[in-house]
Amino acid sequence: MLISAYLGGMARAATTSDVFNAVADLHRRRILDALISGEKAVGALVGDLAMSQPRVSKHLRVLSEVGLVRCRAEGRHRVYRLAPENLHPLHAWLGKYEWAINDRLDRIDDYLQHLQGQGDGSDT
Amino acid sequence: MLISAYLGGMARAATTSDVFNAVADLHRRRILDALISGEKAVGALVGDLAMSQPRVSKHLRVLSEVGLVRCRAEGRHRVYRLAPENLHPLHAWLGKYEWAINDRLDRIDDYLQHLQGQGDGSDT
DNA sequence: TTGACACATGCTGATATCGGCATATCTTGG
DNA sequence: CCAAGATATGCCGATATCAGCATGTGTCAA
Numbered sequence: 001m002l003i004s005a006y007l008g009g010m011a012r013a014a015t016t017s018d019v020f021n022a023v024a025d026l027h028r029r030r031i032l033d034a035l036i037s038g039e040k041a042v043g044a045l046v047g048d049l050a051m052s053q054p055r056v057s058k059h060l061r062v063l064s065e066v067g068l069v070r071c072r073a074e075g076r077h078r079v080y081r082l083a084p085e086n087l088h089p090l091h092a093w094l095g096k097y098e099w100a101i102n103d104r105l106d107r108i109d110d111y112l113q114h115l116q117g118q119g120d121g122s123d124t
Numbered sequence: 125m126l127i128s129a130y131l132g133g134m135a136r137a138a139t140t141s142d143v144f145n146a147v148a149d150l151h152r153r154r155i156l157d158a159l160i161s162g163e164k165a166v167g168a169l170v171g172d173l174a175m176s177q178p179r180v181s182k183h184l185r186v187l188s189e190v191g192l193v194r195c196r197a198e199g200r201h202r203v204y205r206l207a208p209e210n211l212h213p214l215h216a217w218l219g220k221y222e223w224a225i226n227d228r229l230d231r232i233d234d235y236l237q238h239l240q241g242q243g244d245g246s247d248t
Numbered sequence: 249t250t251g252a253c254a255c256a257t258g259c260t261g262a263t264a265t266c267g268g269c270a271t272a273t274c275t276t277g278g
Numbered sequence: 279c280c281a282a283g284a285t286a287t288g289c290c291g292a293t294a295t296c297a298g299c300a301t302g303t304g305t306c307a308a
Contacts, residue, residue: 024148076305084224100208200275
């Protein structure tokens with residue numbers, strides 16, 4: 001099969017078709033985080049995140065193509081909002097490891113509760 | 125600072141320093157998945173996943189550098205096992221969206237829009 | 249209609265990523 | 279010591295990614 005010769009550097013799946021890759025970028029995560037508090041127009045994101053407008057728009061496009069955000073036109077503004085249900089693949093995958101994550105966290109949690117019970121920590 | 129001029133196409137954080145990027149690759153996820161059932165030597169992974177040995181080794185290196193796997197030498201074999209507690213950054217980030225993933229976002233959204241339409245100031 | 253605003257898109261260059269191949273390293277056995 | 283097995287590493291080319299810049303598209307106001 002000579003075809004494989006053509007596929008030399010096939011590399012990772014297109015960022016545009018994979019939630020995992022979409023979320024791999026810090027700036028895209030920051031955009032999603034900024035949308036948690038509610039839908040926002042592009043300009044608002046540009047201001048909040050201190051990124052150039054084309055940059056924000058392009059990241060929004062990627063997020064949109066994997067279905068993590070949805071767009072609504074309002075006048076000459078474009079209001080983006082989260083569509084977090086499409087984080088499900090990520091959530092589902094991560095779920096397979098949750099036992100291990102929770103195992104550690106439970107212990108820490110236990111420990112913290114223990115400390116609280118001990119002697120009135122009331123920090124800060 | 126002129127340094128920024130050098131950083132033109134800085135792009136995403138080094139795959140080797142970011143769990144999100146480490147997990148963004150399908151083949152790396154497959155390796156992690158293959159290790160859920162228990163620790164395995166490189167050769168076993170090569171067989172199970174039908175990937176070339178150098179390929180597996182390189183992915184294991186990335187996973188190792190972000191702390192998702194740990195290595196143990198056993199004779200001339202190198203046995204890798206999961207260290208899933210380092211999935212925590214991913215888990216923590218995803219947790220912020222869990223409410224939306226688990227519940228029927230559509231219904232909540234409907235409800236919220238309904239409230240907005242009512243005119244009831246429900247904030248804070 | 250003209251102009252300004254808000255956003256999207258296309259192009260470019262620098263860098264990163266990935267896989268294959270060949271080879272180096274380390275370990276065991278004779 | 280020498281050979282073979284198991285794995286890690288280095289180099290390469292092809293492709294993907296990202297940011298900046300300039301420009302296109304659609305919308306409101308006068």
